[in-house]
Amino acid sequence: MRMKIALVNSEYPSLSGSDHGGIATYTHTLAFFLAQRGHTVHLFTRSGFSDNDRTSLVHVHRFGFKKNPHYLTRIISRFSSDPLAWERGQSRALSSSLAEVALKDGIDIVEFPEYGGLACRYQPVKKIPYCVTFHTPAELVDLYNGIQPTRLHRQRYRMEKRAVRRAAAFKSPSSALKNWICEQYGLPPSSVTTIRNPFDAAPIRKIRRTTGDPRRFDILFSGRFERRKGAEILLYCIKKILSINTMITFTIAGETDIGNAPNYRQAIERILSPEERMRVWFPGPLSYNKLLPLYSNSSLFLFPSLFENSPYALLEAMAAELPVVATSCGGINEIITHNENGLLFSPDDHETLVSHIRTLFDDRDRASSLGRNALATVQRLYDKENIANSHCSFFQSVITGDR
DSSP states (O other), X not given: OOOEEEEEOSOOOOTTSOXXXXXXXXXXXHHHHHHHTTOEEEEEESSSXXXXXXXOSSEEEEOOOOOOSOHHHHHHHTTSOOTTHXXXXXXXXXXXXXXXHHHHTOOSEEEEESTTOTTXXXXXXXXXXXXXXXXXXXXXXXXXXXXXXXXXXXXXHHHHHHHTTTOSEEEESOHHHHHHHHHHHTOOGGGEEEOOOOOOOHXXXXXXXXXXXXXXXXXXXXXXXXXXXXXXXXXXXXXXXXXXXXXXXXXXXXXXXXXXXXXXXXXXXXXXXXXXXXXXXXXXXXXXXXXXXXXXXXXXXXXXOSXXXXXXXXXXXXXXXOOEEEEXXXXXXXXXXXXXXXXXXXXXOHHHHHHHHHHHHHOHHHHHHHHHHHHHHHHHHTOHHHHHHHHHHHHHHHHTTOO
């Protein structure tokens, strides 16, 4: 059954390669998996490739902002503040764009993310069903970033919840997120299908490791450097880790200046000695093509997140045969098995984190064995054909009303 599928997301990799978040990676990978199997894929996004880019198998459409069509409401809004007006206007514009494509080319199903409430003003066309894929709701992000929710935050949480209520079906890439969603959103567990996110290891496998000083031990962190991603844990532990041996270096790749959030880069730089500072590198956010050599030429991947759903950074590191030291939290437990394809620690057990790194620094053979097992895990759990077939079966069941 050939389907006409509309994927909705605010992020999509740009031609520059600078847009490389988890949602962008998910959307890009799934769109091409589906298109390569003969399905017609329309991607609706706020950022990314230009429309109908010649190198793309996917039809990309941009949506912007649309004013409230009710004149009286617009007049009233001039005298009152609506902090979520931008999100609602984006959703209205998206709804119009979807309607145009549906009437012109036809659409069988629409997939929305929960994040950002993009479905909050969606008006279904010709009763086209829509499903929701859960990534990480704003409420969960704020919880693990230690943000005390204000009235605006709560309004945003409610908008995300309301935006998914009319969905015909739901899916989540991890049981950890599914369990949280069902509890917070009041959804029965049977209504949420667990399907692993699509992942393509081929680009990473093409990168060849360069030969360097065999004594060096290069630790890599990749992601937004915020509390939720374990920045606070690293702040507490980095001096102890560096003190294990002077051949240990750190690369912390990712955005470090995140709005009003604590700047953990500055905090780390203040506590390091001049000698230690020479062994810690903050390259900032990197494009995917620049991240690949870092994965392939590092010695260990440190993943200290407080909660994760289905982290692409972890999968990319495992595909590069990196030994992983990670927290035993959320979806990480569904990918990493302690002492088999990585080493796990509790977020509040900093001594075990340091001990794991010392163990792998001293025993390079064990580190290599964990790395090989990590690659085998990715190849087994994230087989392209199985993942694509699972998504196609899910979409078909929603279209036929079997969900």
